[in-house]
Amino acid sequence: MTTVASPLSGRVIGLAGVPDPVxxxxxxxxxxxxxxxxxPGEVLAPVDGVVVSLHPHAFVVVDGEGHGVLTHLGIDTVQLNGQGFELLVAKxxxxxxxxxIVRWDPTAVEAAGKSPVCPVVALEATADLLGGLVxxxxxxxxxxxFTWK
Structure with missing residues (x-):
């Protein structure tokens, strides 16, 4: 079983609270x-594993069980073209x-007109595989x- 840790401090709002329909x-x-x-601060790896995808605004870490966890830093932040983000690791x-994994400033993201809300997603999973979802x-x-069976 994989335990997925919060990559940053804040207030959990659940996926339903993300201002993006996807x-x-x-x-x-x-x-x-x-x-x-x-x-300003660092966004942390939610699991032990290999960084398989890395962009200034998002990254995926796959653990030893093959579970890929996506951390997306803000909504529509791809449009910032990496401004305000500093990569601390490599793919x-x-x-x-x-x-x-990434250093950023959520205040700067907001100042650029983007939401700083960060989805943390279990890729290629179904909801029934997740336990203790906060x-x-x-x-x-x-x-x-959350944990991932």
């Missing part, structure tokens, strides 16, 4: 979302849960968001 409709996969604290790197309340980076 995420709120769980079309990418089941999971939850975090409305981050408004301060193909082995990372540990809690290791910094969908509301405060969360600190490293706290468990």
């Amino acid at each position: 995420f709120s409709g769980a079309m990418v996969g089941p999971g939850t979302a975090v409305d981050p604290v408004r301060e 193909g790197d082995q990372v540990r849960q809690g290791q910094g 969908e509301d309340g405060g969360v600190r980076a490293g706290d468990t968001l």
